[in-house]
Amino acid sequence: MTTLPATARPDEAPAALPPGPTSGAPSRQRLGARHGVALVGFVAVVMAGFAVDDPLAARTLWVGGACLVLWLTELVPPFVPTLLLLGATPVLLGPVGEGYGVSSVLAWCADPVLVLFLGGFTLEVAAMRHGLDAAVARHVVRLSRGRPRLLLLWVMGGVAFLSMWMSNVAAAAMMLAALRPLLVALAPGAALRPALLAVVALGANLGGMATPVGSGPNALAVSAASAHVPVTFAGWMAFALPLTALMLVLGFALVLLRFRVDGPLALPAPTGEALEPAGRRVLAVCAACVAAWLSEPLHGVPAPVVALAATALLFGTGLLTREDLGRLDWSTLLLIAGGIALGRLMEESGLVARALEGAGLSDWPREARLGALVAVAALLSALMSNTGTAALLIPLASALEPSASTPVLVAMGCSLGIPFAISTPPNAMVSGEGLRASELLRLGLPLMLAGCLLVSLTGPRVLRLFGLP
Incomplete structure (x- = not known):
């Protein structure tokens, strides 16, 4: 019986996934x-x-x-x-x-949110180095106990959980690696295969909304909203986690309606391997860091300081080495820093005010303005970089509607741009595994429209309840 992939040893770098159909240089x-x-x-x-x-x-x-x-x-x-x-x-x-x-x-560019993301990327590298992410993915598969619908539910929830703390690319890659023996063993034309690929993409895309470190637009929103009201890690999760859960439930229901999966399922035999001692220590550091982030209102230590402490602990104890420093996602950190700097440049120069004077949006009702901003954010993110879209829209939106909730709503809209195969890297990955672009569109477009309506109509009132006017 084919077994699931083994967990990487503590002294080994995780093996790279074999290149799929989507790897390589872009087509001409x-x-x-x-x-x-x-x-x-x-x-x-x-x-x-x-x-x-x-x-x-x-x-x-x-x-x-x-x-x-x-x-x-x-x-x-x-x-x-x-x-x-x-x-x-x-x-x-x-x-x-x-x-x-x-x-x-x-x-x-000297914004605390960059330090928060640095801590998140450090935890991600530590988890990948010592096999925690792969262990979570394999455990999720085992929990289904041979029931297809339960497998879909656990896979979607598992990849969404991973995407909350690491990049959606890494979350989707780890889950696909755990599912690959099962995907290969499924009979041609089986409905479970496209259903599994769909829930991996949707879970990876939507899970990033739940935490400040889940996506680049979230970081830009935290930075912009902090000019009005400080946004804590727990405060963000208090309003974003229910929204994420609701969107995941909608996505899961759409997958079940689209793909009729039923009957027993023979899963590959589990490996039964336990984490090495170093892996358990990394798990303890990750758990302590997340607990400190969530309990920030109780102890008062800012989330960026906690992220710095976790980073220092992982490198100081030898759980991460000098070589691992190069594996941190410095490119994304520079991208977020550039988005913050671009917003400041547009504000300082008065270019935002000039653009708004010519747009004439100030005469629109507030609900219509916010709805238009969320819809434009989702549409642009579906076709382009979501962080680049956030860098463009958040300064404009904040000047048009100066409140702490405005950049958060725009960031939520950026995370909803998911209907096309080119919209996000997880979409491209599952498309490379065989999921047709038309299937992604059938699932992603209703989710995008429903999410935009939900965020536009209820977002301002919900955020006001959590102290973001």
Whole structure:
């Protein structure tokens, strides 16, 4: 009987997954399309800059617009626009305005949310190094006890739980690795195979909404909302976790309606391997860190300080080594830092105010404005980078509707852009495993529409209950 993948030993780096159909360089057609969109975007940015009479606003538009085009088209690695932003701002804006020197621009990026994400990435690397994530994925499969619907429920909940604390890419990859023996053993045409792939994608995409470290848009929202009201780790989970659970229930119901799965299921034999002592110590550190994050209102230690302490403990005790430092997701940290800096640049230069004056949205009812912002966030995230979308919309939304709840609602909208195979990396991964793009659309589009309506209609009132007016 085929067995599930074994847990990585503490002294070994986790083995990389074999490349699937979606691995490798982008196709020529897709790369050509990206170049074409980027060229059009750059031309539009240059022409818009020349149309602005204020030199400071024009140069801000050139710098910020170029970075947004690169972020949204993903033509270059995601950290490159951040470096461009930090380098070009002092050079182009420094001569025409005060407060745009190197020290001031770098200070825009000094946000505590970056330290919080650093701690989350450190826990992720430690869990992957010592096999905790793979152990969780295998245990989820065993809990189904050969019942297909229970298996779908546990897989969706398990990958969503992993996505709350690590990247959705890593969460989906670990669950697919645990499911691969079962996916291979299923008969051709079995309804369980596409159903399993669908719940992996939906769980990975939706789970990131539940915690501040679950996705890049959440980090930008925490930073923007903190200008009005401090947002604690537990405070975020208090309103985001029920929303995530509700969206997961809706997604699970759609999967059951779409794929008629029933009957007994023969699961691969469990390996029965226990965690090594180092793995148990990492588990203890992870549990203590999460407990400290959730109990922040009781002890008063800020979540970023807890993240720093956990990072120091993991590296200081040898559970992570110097080589593991290079495995942290520095690219995403730079991407988030760039999003924060771009928001500050647009606010400081007055470009946001100019854009809002021309849009005419101030005459709309508040509910209509918020609904439009959430819908635009979901639509753009379905086609482009969700963090890039958040970096574009959160400063505009915060100026249009200055409150602590506005950036949070936009971040929720960014997490709902899931209907296409290209919308998120987990979608691309399950598409590579054989799930058709039409199936993703049938599941993701109703979820996106329902989520946007739910967030727009109930979000402001719910957030007000949790102290985010």
